[in-house]
Amino acid sequence: MSEGWDLAEFWADFEAEVSTHLTVLEEGILQLEEGTGAEDLVHELFRAAHTIKGAARLMGLEKMANTAATLESILRDIRDGRRRADEETVSSLLRYVDELKAALEAARPSSAEESAAPSPEASGPAASAEPPPDVLSATPKDDGEERLPKIVQLRNAQLHRLTEISIVLHMHYMRLDDVHRRLERLLQESALRYKEPTSRNGADAITPLVQELEELERRLHNALEDTAITLHDLEDHILRFRLVPFATLTPVLRRTVRDAAHALGKVVVLEIEGEETLIDRQLVGPLQDVFIHLLRNAVDHGIESPNVRVAAGKPPEGHIRVVAAQEHGKIVIQVEDDGAGVDVEKVKRRAVERGLIRAQEADALAPEHLLQFLFYPGFSTRSQVGMYSGQGVGLDVVAQTVRRLGGDIHMRSVPGRGTQITLTLPVNLALVEALLVQVGRTRVALPHSHVQAILAAEASPIFETDQGTVVEWQEKLLPVMHWDMIFPQYKGTSGHHIIVMVSHHQYLAIRGGTVQESLTLALHPLPQLLTGASDVYGNSILGDGSVVFLLAVDALLARFQEGKRA
Numbered sequence: 349m350s351e352g353w354d355l356a357e358f359w360a361d362f363e364a365e366v367s368t369h370l371t372v373l374e375e376g377i378l379q380l381e382e383g384t385g386a387e388d389l390v391h392e393l394f395r396a397a398h399t400i401k402g403a404a405r406l407m408g409l410e411k412m413a414n415t416a417a418t419l420e421s422i423l424r425d426i427r428d429g430r431r432r433a434d435e436e437t438v439s440s441l442l443r444y445v446d447e448l449k450a451a452l453e454a455a456r457p458s459s460a461e462e463s464a465a466p467s468p469e470a471s472g473p474a475a476s477a478e479p480p481p482d483v484l485s486a487t488p489k490d491d492g493e494e495r496l497p498k499i500v501q502l503r504n505a506q507l508h509r510l511t512e513i514s515i516v517l518h519m520h521y522m523r524l525d526d527v528h529r530r531l532e533r534l535l536q537e538s539a540l541r542y543k544e545p546t547s548r549n550g551a552d553a554i555t556p557l558v559q560e561l562e563e564l565e566r567r568l569h570n571a572l573e574d575t576a577i578t579l580h581d582l583e584d585h586i587l588r589f590r591l592v593p594f595a596t597l598t599p600v601l602r603r604t605v606r607d608a609a610h611a612l613g614k615v616v617v618l619e620i621e622g623e624e625t626l627i628d629r630q631l632v633g634p635l636q637d638v639f640i641h642l643l644r645n646a647v648d649h650g651i652e653s654p655n656v657r658v659a660a661g662k663p664p665e666g667h668i669r670v671v672a673a674q675e676h677g678k679i680v681i682q683v684e685d686d687g688a689g690v691d692v693e694k695v696k697r698r699a700v701e702r703g704l705i706r707a708q709e710a711d712a713l714a715p716e717h718l719l720q721f722l723f724y725p726g727f728s729t730r731s732q733v734g735m736y737s738g739q740g741v742g743l744d745v746v747a748q749t750v751r752r753l754g755g756d757i758h759m760r761s762v763p764g765r766g767t768q769i770t771l772t773l774p775v776n777l778a779l780v781e782a783l784l785v786q787v788g789r790t791r792v793a794l795p796h797s798h799v800q801a802i803l804a805a806e807a808s809p810i811f812e813t814d815q816g817t818v819v820e821w822q823e824k825l826l827p828v829m830h831w832d833m834i835f836p837q838y839k840g841t842s843g844h845h846i847i848v849m850v851s852h853h854q855y856l857a858i859r860g861g862t863v864q865e866s867l868t869l870a871l872h873p874l875p876q877l878l879t880g881a882s883d884v885y886g887n888s889i890l891g892d893g894s895v896v897f898l899l900a901v902d903a904l905l906a907r908f909q910e911g912k913r914a
Contacts (some may be wrong), residue, residue, distance in 0.1 A: 359457055362407055366452055369396040373419070374445050374599045378606060380426075381438040387427070394423045400448065412451040419444040435610065442603070507589055507629075511778055514579075514586050518779070518870040519889050521572070521579055526891025528568050535561055587776050592632065594672040594681075595623035600636050601643065601670060608647035615665040616651055622672035627679050630777045634749050635681075641746045642683045642769055643668065650687030650767050660764065662686070678797065679775055684768040690761040692718050698727070717854070719759040720906075723747035751900045752885050754780065754795060756851050780886070782869050782898060785847065787831045787861040788838035791896050793869060793888070794847065798901040800855070801848040802863050808846050810859070819857045821848055829908045831860035834883060834899075851901045856908055869898065883907065 376393045401416035422441060425431035538558055602618055609616040627635075651657075651666030658664050671682045692715045699721045700707050710718065721727055725744040750757045755773035774780065774797075782793035783802075801821060810819050810828055817828040826848060832839040843861040850856075869888035886898040 362403055363452065363456070366400055366403060366448075369400050370445060370448060370452075371599055372396045373448075374442070374603060377438055377441045377445065378599075378602045380433045380441075381435065381606070390423060390427045394420060394427060397423055404451075407455075409451065409455050412448060412455065415444055415447045415451060419448070439610070507586075510586050511590065514583050515778060515870040515872070517579055517582070518868075521575055522867075522889075522891035523893070524568070524575075524891075525572055528565070528572055531561070531565050531568065535565060583779060587628075587778070590628050590630070590776075590778075591626040592629045593623060594625040594627055596627075596629075596632055597635060597639065598623060601639055604640050604643045605647060605668060608644050609651075612648060613653065614647060614651055615654055616647055617665050617667050619667065619669045620671075621669070625672040625674055625679065626775075627672070627773075628775065628777045631679070631753065631773060634753060638746050638749055638771070639670075639683070641743065645743065646683065646685040646687065646767070650685040650689070652688050674775065677775060679771075679773040681771040681773070682768055683771075684766060686766040689763040689765055689767055690719060690722070690759075691763065692761070695719060695721055702727070716758070716760055719761060722759065723757065747902075751902045753777065754885050754898070754900065756902050778871060780869050780871055780898060781866070783847070783866055784864045784890075784896065785845075785861040786864055787835055787843070788841050790835060790838070791864070791890075791894065792861075793896050793898045794849065795898065795901065796866070798849050798851055799847060800850045803846040803848065803857075805842070805844055805846050805859060810846075819846060819859075821855075821857065824855065826855045826857045827908070828857045828859055829904070831858060833907060834904070849901050849904070851905055854905055856905055858904070869896070871898065 373393055373396050376389055376396075379389060380393070397416050397420040401413050401420060404410075404413035404416060419441060422431065422437065422444075426433050426437070431437060535558065538561075598620060601620060605616055605618045608614075646668050647666075651668070652660070652662075654664035657666065667686045669682075669684045671684070673680050696710045696713075696718050699705050699718070700710055704721060704724060704727075705713070722743050723746070727744065747757050750771055750773070753773055754777070755771060757772075758770045759767065760770075761767040774795075781796040783796060783799055785792050785794060803819070803821065808819050808821075810817060812818075813825070815827070818825040819828050820826075828846070830840075831843070832841065838860065841860050843859065845861060845863045846857050846859045847861070847863065848855060848857050869886075871886040871888055883899055883903045884897045885900045888896055888898065890896055
C-alpha cells in the first residue's frame, strides 16, 4: 500500500467487497463439486478470486493477495481443462478460501475494530463471508425467475447505532407514558375528591387548576399517540434494515455437511428450502454455531454409512433437509434427516441412570418428551467420543443458545426413518411483546408468544393428584408451578392470577403472581453477571426506571420438571 495511506480509512469498503466475493467463492466451489457447475460458474469464481487478489494488493496485503493468486491459478486450470474439479481439488480450493477468511480477519486494523460495533455475524466459520446486506425489496430477474431481495450496503456499526437509538427512544416513550398514566390517576382522584366540595370558594379555586391539568393531559395524550405511531414506523424500518435472507447461512450449512460427510466416509445430499425467508441479522452468528452442531450430529449420528443404508432398503446417499419459514410472526426452522433415528429406549435408560427421571415417570412420558433429555448438559448415549462422535455433545449448547434468543427447540424421531429438530425464533430480537407480572416485590415479563390464558386465581380450583398439583383449563388438567420455585423468598405468596403457558405442546400453569399489563419491551443484552442464568434471556427498563427481566419459558418448563423429580 502507498506510504501515508490509512488502512482503516478504506477498510469498511474493502472488507465488504472481499466478504461478498468470499461468499461467492465458497458457495460456487461447493456447486462445482456437486457437478452443478458450468463454464459460466468457473468464470465467475475466477473473477471473484482475481478481484480479491487485486483489492488485497491495493491495500498492501501481499500474503492475502498471494493466496488469492494461488486460488485463481487452480480455477484457471479447471477452466482451461487442465484439472478436474474432483474431491481433492475442491478440498484444496476450500482450504484457500478459509485462509483468505483468516487473513481478512487478521488484517483488520485496530482503529476499525474500535470504531465498529460488535457484530453477531463475526463468529463461526462463515463469519467473514457474510456481507452486511439490508433488505429493501424483491426484484425479478430479466428471465422472470424470482431472486433474493435487492441488497444495499449498510455498515453493521451504523445499523447497531440506529437500533440503539430506537431502543433509547422507546424507553423515553415508556417514561412519558408512565408520567401520563400518573397524571390521569391524579385527575381521576381529584374529580372524585372535589365532586361535592365542602365550600363554594374551595370549588372555585380548584376548578381552573383541574381544567388546566385536564387540558395538559389531553395534549400529552395526543402527543404520545403521535409519538407511538412515529416510533412504530421507525422501528419497522430499522427491522427491515436488520433483516437478511436465510440464504446468508447457506455457505456454512453446505460446508458443514460436506466436510462432515467426507470426514466420515458418507454420501449426504443437503436440501435447503426457504432461502428467501428473512431473519434478523443478529441471528446469523448464533445460528451458524447452532447449525454446525445440528448438521454434524445429523451426519454422524443420523445418516448411516452407504452399505448400511442399502441393506436397510434405502438409497446409499443420505438426505438432510433444512427448511426456513416465517409463521405467525416467528421464524420456524426445521432440520430433518432420513437416517437411523434416535433410540428412544436408550435415551430413557440413560436418563434414569443419571437420575434425571424416575423409571416409572419415564415409562409414562411420550417419546418426544423423552427426546428432550438430549438437550441436557453433558447428556450422551455413547461411550466413545471422537471428532464427530458422542451423541448429545453440543445439543445442550444448541438449546441454551436458542433459549437465550427467546426461542424454543423440539425434537421428533422415528427409528429407521430419521430425526427432525424444529427451532422457533423471534423475528425481531430488539423488541418483544410481553406480559408484566408482579411476584411479591419483583416484576418479571413473559413473552406473549407463550401465554395461552390468564385465569382468575379465586375462580380456578386447584387440587392435588397423584401427579402433583393441577388446575383445570379447557377440559385439561394442567400441572401447576408456584413462582416461589424461581423466587424462594416469596414462598407461599398469593397472587390474583394463574398464567397458562405453553411451549411445544407442553402446558404449565404458574400461580402466585398478579398480571399488571401487556406492553412492548425494548430488550437489552444481559449483564455479564447473568449470562449463565438460563431462566432469563433479556432485560428491559420500564417507564418508571426499574429493570425487568424477560423469562425463557422453555427454561421454566425444564426447571419445573427438574423440581418434580427432586
